[in-house]
Amino acid sequence: MPRPAPRTPAALLAIAPVERRRLQSRLLRWYRRCARDLPWRRTRDPYQVWVSEVMLQQTQVRTVEPYFQRFLAAFPTIRRLAAASIDQVLLAWQGLGYYSRARNLHEAATIIGRTRPVRWPTDADAWQALPGVGRYTAAAIASIAFDQPVAALDGNIRRVLARLAAVREPADAPAVQARLWRLAQNLLDPAAPGDFNQALMELGARVCTPRAPACRTCPLRAHCRAARAGLQQAIPVRRPRRAAPQVSALAAAIRHDGRYLLLRRGPRGLLAGLWGLPMVETPGPCDATAAALRRAVRPLTGLRVRSPRALGTVSHVFTHRKLTLTVFECALADRRAALSAPAPEAAWLAPAEFATRPLSELDRKALALLGAEARHALQQRTAPAAAVLA
Template identity: 50%
Template structure:
């Protein structure tokens, strides 16, 4: 008696049914070709310029990014120019965009591109991931858009589109949900024009499949959308629960001497890392002046006396409600180095304005000068 034949293992079902996959790809690309926004980084094939746009667009609106992108490229037109520039010049060019770790990583990555790749940005997502500041999204975006590699990407817009098209459950940040979204993005990107397809997904999320008031009647893939079919567009994906911004108060030393103000550059890490500021130390809201002076003295390594108040500047950051208490201070010695800062300088207002400084601290400097900080 012959042994029973083993059943041939069946192939796993495809993640996306082939006919649906091709329909989604073709309709999204057709919609992109017909109605895409005319953005300046879409008119270039320069991988460096495309990379820069992707970094700037993280956490920042397109309308804000456009003038920064254009000015930054004028100032640092190539990877080599960016790599050779002092970090403080790069941070100065970034001022106002926020999330300054992006600029620091951009600078470090440019230096590695020059040192390791001869000034040419690597063309694969795997190689790009070895550079500072390149996560899975940025590597996929640059590899696909600049080099045509079928590398997937998932950002907020893409996550929303895929969540609705495929009725993906789970809150933003949920591991199983994120894995599913990346699987879907990987399954869709393979085919013609992977870079344009990735941009089509992002464009669709930004202009049609919006978080609120999505334009379903204008959607080219409405018939393929499970959330639309089941009346769940408004509930997918669920809103991300955001923590209330943390209150933070800084005592800011406004120290003048012979027409100059004391400026300090922070350590590379942390809030406003690597940026210049009027020297500051974190305090409680109700910290009295002598205790604030002691905090500033510890940071500067020099005796500090508070002479008066020059006002308070308040700024709302993404994760912090920031209060900058401007204290006119003086001391017996005029410090030139300090334990808590990378560098100190005594600067005229014009010199100070050219330094890499956060928008919050720039407003504090303006307020201090308007309040008579340089009047002896």
């Protein structure tokens, strides 16, 4: 396979007006003929466009579709979302991952929903001022919902443009990204900015794929410098990934009268706002012992435990690290001891009640070790907003 040279002349990121018009026309014709029928493409409602764009961050379309439908059934308007509790929002999001997206969506809904009537931001800068809305998401919403002539650049579009211009440097390098943003804006069709941005996304998702791009069926083949040079497999240039660090932790399934203690995690961190067993990281897997559990539980909960029994280990890969969790079941040693966590942040739950709290995938794996009743309960889907929205 030909190897790309180390640098790309900046001149390649420009395009002549005639070629630009042809490119726009070919891409939009292809999109209007071949685009997938997705629920968020049937509307320009800013609420639905916004929810879909947040869900689609780092998540595949086929995964998002059912979550999008359920989320809108639970929270059909921004006011209903703003009125919901964070637990209800996280329950609706449960299983989709990257829970900071749900927390930011809820926070932004409370900001927008304060106005009477609702005044939606209409330009990308105003959208980017909201929690959880970055440059790409802001541009996508502004162009799709409000016809603002602003280009978007996500991973799919970046790959398409890197191949069009035969970018021979890592496409995620800041200097290269800045040039690709300029190229995206230069290519944008101001008469149909939303369709144009979505067409580039669709092309990257279905034709100009990371591996084995379908160049023969690509509507932009005539404009693609990488295809012309036989470099489409080598572009975009990828920097080697760092290995995810290994992290060890232990969790305490504290049992009392057939119930187990679950805590809500604090407002910051990887699993912020989600519920789970009391958990603490350890220096290494060899430190996940019963003695270490006894030492860790008191500062976490204010409780003393007895008879810890190892149930097993579960592993989970997060974006930047791999965590191995050793789960112990133990009994409450002193029934008169008081929890150190305030009541809203702690709950004694029977296994049948586990699904009433928003849980991360890691915590669901840990709780499943408690037995068949817990596993059955965790398979149930609880309506996230019934209490508020009924």
